[in-house]
Amino acid sequence: MFAYMVRRLLILIPLLFVICFLVYLGMFLTPGDPVSYMIGPEAMQNLKPAELEALKEALGLNQPFIIRFLLWLGGVMKGDFGYSLQSGVPIKNIVLARLPATLELSGVALLLSTVFGSLLGTVSALKRGSIGDNALTVAGMIGVSIPQFVFGLAAIVVFTLKLHWLPVGGRIEPDDVTFWDRFPNLVMPSLVLAATMVAGVMRYSRSSMLDSMNREFIKTARSKGLPEWRVNFVHGFRVALLPVIVLIGFRLPMLLGGSVIVEQVFQWPGIGNEFVAAVRSYNYPLIMMIAFFSVFAVLIASFLIDLLTAWLDPRVKFE
Amino acid sequence: MENAKGRTTRLDRQFDRLRDMEEAGTYVKARGGRVLGRILANKLSLFGFVAAGVILLASMFAPLITRYDPMAIDLRHIEAPPSAVHILGTDKVGRDVFSRILYGGRISILVGLGSSLGSALIGIGIGAYTGYRGGWLDGLLLRISEIVMSFPQIILVLMLVAIAGQSLMNLMLIFTLTGWGGIYRMIRGQMLSLREEEYVTAMRAFGMNTLSICYKHILPNALGPIMVNITLSTAMFILQEAGLSFLGLGVPASIPTWGNILNAAQDLRILTTLWWMWIPVSTVISVFVLAINFIGDGLRDSTDPTQQG
Amino acid sequence: MAENQTVLSVRDLRVFFYTNNRCNKAVNGVSFTVQKGKTLCIVGESGCGKSVTASAIMQLLPRLSRIESGEIVYHAPGGDIRIDRLERTGKPMRSLRGAELAMIFQDPMTALNPVYTIGMQIGENLMYHTDLSRREIGKRTVDSLKEMHIPLPEQRVKEYPHQFSGGMRQRAMIAMAMSCNPKVLIADEPTTALDVTVQAQIFSLMEELKAQHHAAVILITHDMGVVTELADDVVVMYMGNIVEGGTVDDVLRTPAHPYTKALLASIPMLGRGRKQEIEPIRGMTPDPYDRPKGCQFMPRCDHADGQCGSMPKETQIGPVHRVMCWHPLEARRG
Numbered sequence: 007m008f009a010y011m012v013r014r015l016l017i018l019i020p021l022l023f024v025i026c027f028l029v030y031l032g033m034f035l036t037p038g039d040p041v042s043y044m045i046g047p048e049a050m051q052n053l054k055p056a057e058l059e060a061l062k063e064a065l066g067l068n069q070p071f072i073i074r075f076l077l078w079l080g081g082v083m084k085g086d087f088g089y090s091l092q093s094g095v096p097i098k099n100i101v102l103a104r105l106p107a108t109l110e111l112s113g114v115a116l117l118l119s120t121v122f123g124s125l126l127g128t129v130s131a132l133k134r135g136s137i138g139d140n141a142l143t144v145a146g147m148i149g150v151s152i153p154q155f156v157f158g159l160a161a162i163v164v165f166t167l168k169l170h171w172l173p174v175g176g177r178i179e180p181d182d183v184t185f186w187d188r189f190p191n192l193v194m195p196s197l198v199l200a201a202t203m204v205a206g207v208m209r210y211s212r213s214s215m216l217d218s219m220n221r222e223f224i225k226t227a228r229s230k231g232l233p234e235w236r237v238n239f240v241h242g243f244r245v246a247l248l249p250v251i252v253l254i255g256f257r258l259p260m261l262l263g264g265s266v267i268v269e270q271v272f273q274w275p276g277i278g279n280e281f282v283a284a285v286r287s288y289n290y291p292l293i294m295m296i297a298f299f300s301v302f303a304v305l306i307a308s309f310l311i312d313l314l315t316a317w318l319d320p321r322v323k324f325e
Numbered sequence: 326m327e328n329a330k331g332r333t334t335r336l337d338r339q340f341d342r343l344r345d346m347e348e349a350g351t352y353v354k355a356r357g358g359r360v361l362g363r364i365l366a367n368k369l370s371l372f373g374f375v376a377a378g379v380i381l382l383a384s385m386f387a388p389l390i391t392r393y394d395p396m397a398i399d400l401r402h403i404e405a406p407p408s409a410v411h412i413l414g415t416d417k418v419g420r421d422v423f424s425r426i427l428y429g430g431r432i433s434i435l436v437g438l439g440s441s442l443g444s445a446l447i448g449i450g451i452g453a454y455t456g457y458r459g460g461w462l463d464g465l466l467l468r469i470s471e472i473v474m475s476f477p478q479i480i481l482v483l484m485l486v487a488i489a490g491q492s493l494m495n496l497m498l499i500f501t502l503t504g505w506g507g508i509y510r511m512i513r514g515q516m517l518s519l520r521e522e523e524y525v526t527a528m529r530a531f532g533m534n535t536l537s538i539c540y541k542h543i544l545p546n547a548l549g550p551i552m553v554n555i556t557l558s559t560a561m562f563i564l565q566e567a568g569l570s571f572l573g574l575g576v577p578a579s580i581p582t583w584g585n586i587l588n589a590a591q592d593l594r595i596l597t598t599l600w601w602m603w604i605p606v607s608t609v610i611s612v613f614v615l616a617i618n619f620i621g622d623g624l625r626d627s628t629d630p631t632q633q634g
Numbered sequence: 635m636a637e638n639q640t641v642l643s644v645r646d647l648r649v650f651f652y653t654n655n656r657c658n659k660a661v662n663g664v665s666f667t668v669q670k671g672k673t674l675c676i677v678g679e680s681g682c683g684k685s686v687t688a689s690a691i692m693q694l695l696p697r698l699s700r701i702e703s704g705e706i707v708y709h710a711p712g713g714d715i716r717i718d719r720l721e722r723t724g725k726p727m728r729s730l731r732g733a734e735l736a737m738i739f740q741d742p743m744t745a746l747n748p749v750y751t752i753g754m755q756i757g758e759n760l761m762y763h764t765d766l767s768r769r770e771i772g773k774r775t776v777d778s779l780k781e782m783h784i785p786l787p788e789q790r791v792k793e794y795p796h797q798f799s800g801g802m803r804q805r806a807m808i809a810m811a812m813s814c815n816p817k818v819l820i821a822d823e824p825t826t827a828l829d830v831t832v833q834a835q836i837f838s839l840m841e842e843l844k845a846q847h848h849a850a851v852i853l854i855t856h857d858m859g860v861v862t863e864l865a866d867d868v869v870v871m872y873m874g875n876i877v878e879g880g881t882v883d884d885v886l887r888t889p890a891h892p893y894t895k896a897l898l899a900s901i902p903m904l905g906r907g908r909k910q911e912i913e914p915i916r917g918m919t920p921d922p923y924d925r926p927k928g929c930q931f932m933p934r935c936d937h938a939d940g941q942c943g944s945m946p947k948e949t950q951i952g953p954v955h956r957v958m959c960w961h962p963l964e965a966r967r968g
Binding site: 021024025028032035036144147148150151152153154155156159160162163167168174259260261262263266267270281282284285286288290293294296297300301304305308 | 471481484574618
């Protein structure tokens with residue numbers, strides 16, 4: 007198991023390196039003066055042309071591209087991500103401030119969609135052909151056809167504006183309040199974000215469950231006189247789970263992408279929201295760094311899911 | 326014949342019927358199992374074809390259906406509710422909503438279908454060739470596709486929009502360049518298994534050249550999944566365009582698309598009181614995408630012989 | 635040795651399959667008995683209905699099929715039980731399965747759950763059919779592996795199926811089946827997926843178990859060699875019917891049905907020498923949906939005549955030797 011972990015990590019490193027390179031290349035190619043990425047706007051204003059030249063020399067901006075890339079990479083690893091074009095705030099601060107919100111939202115959505123999706127899909131498979139099964143299938147398809155933001159808007163109209171049950175948006179910091187105090191703000195965004203994932207997970211776990219229940223070991227389990235619930239869940243579902251988790255790993259980028267829109271609709275102060283603002287104001291350093299972080303997050307999450315899969319599958323565990 | 330267990334369920338009665346039919350020689354020669362599932366799928370695909378067809382045709386023949394110019398501003402009739410004059414009312418600057426939906430459909434469907442076909446072209450072009458040949462090129466392109474697919478697509482798209490600027494062509498180009506990963510992987514997978522088939526070895530022995538084997542002979546076998554993929558990608562791209570335009574970062578606001586129309590819905594006032602400005606569009610998008618999903622599913626059912634019920 | 639005691643009786647069993655909206659009479663009137671401590675071999679080609687019969691006895695038939703008519707009677711120590719009248723997943727049947735009636739399958743790699751240890755899968759059986767404590771179950775599990783001559787059982791118990799070799803996996807499955815001391819063991823082609831050398835080991839193991847546990851064994855196979863090795867009694871099935879049945883001597887030395895004779899002539903037998911004649915049976919097994927009228931073997935039989943257009947009746951040609959044919963070979967010879 008340990009060897010497996012190390013191997014997966016080793017594959018990750020060159021991948022990250024390439025992505026860093028692409029990100030830096032992107033920044034290099036975008037319009038704008040690179041000095042402005044590296045020092046705050048106030049400092050920029052006070053510079054005279056000669057000082058600007060000296061600064062450029064000092065910052066190594068006249069060096070060849072590769073050297074600059076390596077310098078930048080070194081800075082990134084030390085935590086220096088440059089400055090936001092708009093506000094001059096160090097990007098690191100922005101990211102750190104916004105990250106928890108997005109993680110909270112995506113995490114809850116991931117949990118909800120995994121649990122509900124796999125359970126509904128399993129039930130669908132066990133009652134194959136019934137009205138419930140067909141209804142769930144159609145409901146799932148409707149779920150993936152309605153644009154996420156429409157879901158969000160409709161939810162706001164119904165639950166906030168008409169029923170006044172839930173707040174219209176925003177997030178409460180977890181400082182001094184309990185989870186339940188923050189819950190009303192979390193409910194709608196996470197459910198909307200989960201909705202698109204649920205349909206996919208449900209469909210896939212249904213077919214995975216059908217596959218699993220068709221296998222020989224199910225007949226063996228029945229031949230031991232085990233009760234049906236045990237055959238279905240301890241044997242059938244447990245084996246059906248594996249491919250579903252692998253699929254969820256593939257769908258992680260979708261989750262993060264969805265949060266970009268959902269955060270906008272619900273004014274959730276996360277990275278997605280920040281990203282859209284950055285795009286609107288052509289804040290290139292921020293755009294590139296957030297993009298980089300999103301990939302980084304996806305790769306880490308995929309790695310964790312790989313570990314989970316390996317742990318669940320004895321055939322991999324004991325390679 | 327009495328049931329051995331002495332009791333009858335609905336399933337038992339169905340069985341009895343089948344048995345009697347068999348003995349009388351009047352059985353139905355069905356082509357495959359899952360009778361109920363198949364009928365359902367067919368009905369849904371039928372609905373899909375009809376619904377998508379109606380919307381598509383309405384968009385294409387928009388000038389014949391509505392006399393309003395989707396971009397004509399009429400400041401005397403802003404925010405008018407549906408009436409005999411404007412079937413679906415007007416928007417913030419007096420443009421006829423119904424006409425905007427019809428004309429908007431053209432662009433939205435164009436973006437969806439065009440990007441889908443474009444990325445299919447790239448994905449198939451690369452995937453078929455490198456999947457067949459293998460080697461370092463295949464490995465390299467696989468890594469590239471992995472990297473591209475690790476980005477959440479919307480983030481990648483927005484990043485490129487910020488760099489390249491907003492325009493219809495740019496958007497379609499960006500969609501194409503970022504969306505080829507899925508179909509590339511699929512075609513490559515198909516190629517990896519199909520190239521081991523005997524007829525390929527035979528063709529190689531006869532000295533046929535690679536391109537010909539690859540594109541003319543093996544590829545048609547994968548036609549089914551390709552069609553399914555193109556259909557479902559179209560749905561995905563339409564949704565993406567809607568999302569981006571809703572944010573104001575997709576197709577420029579001067580060109581009406583379904584997403585652009587929804588841009589107005591960011592205003593809470595419009596959400597609650599001026600329902601005709603966003604609910605009809607949302608419904609049209611959802612119905613169209615749903616219809617396409619049904620079509621894709623139907624295609625998948627009819628081209629994949631191994632699928633379970 | 636155990637006295638002649640019937641443990642299972644099957645009378646006129648019919649099992650019909652209802653897939654593809656058709657009715658397939660997979661088993662169409664099958665009767666036999668199984669004696670305690672003896673091995674009954676059910677022989678036949680693929681599709682003749684032998685596996686279906688086994689599944690019917692265990693009430694493990696797939697969803698789109700049912701026991702149409704007939705009786706399956708398990709002669710339990712406490713009284714007779716009509717298996718055909720029991721619910722597939724009901725408690726009475728489930729308490730029989732695994733405890734009194736056990737089954738082992740053809741391919742142990744697919745028949746065992748890959749994500750659970752062997753110990754857990756054997757222990758499950760004990761958990762649901764006995765009142766033993768966790769510790770006792772653990773000990774019994776290790777003992778059952780020991781009984782199957784699996785080395786280092788304490789360690790093996792914690793391992794997963796993919797870590798076992800093919801033969802060992804099959805032993806593990808047998809251990810699982812025998813764990814509750816069943817009265818009837820049904821083995822569905824247990825060695826088809828194994829090497830020939832391993833086959834021999836498994837068979838000697840089964841003989842050993844039969845002797846020690848006095849279990850009745852129903853062995854399903856298409857391999858005549860297996861029959862000669864292990865069978866006490868034999869029934870030969872073709873297209874859903876038993877065409878011939880009797881002791882192994884009866885059927886193999888003096889086959890009465892043309893199909894049995896043809897089957898014996900179509901396979902090489904160890905010991906008959908290099909110049910033995912092998913003749914494939916002419917024709918093909920008919921499509922189950924498009925059966926011949928009357929005797930199912932008629933289109934491929936060299937001794938058929940007009941009478942064979944109607945279904946033959948079963949005739950006794952010996953104390954236990956029966957055949958379903960209008961022109962049984964023995965009669966012609968005599």
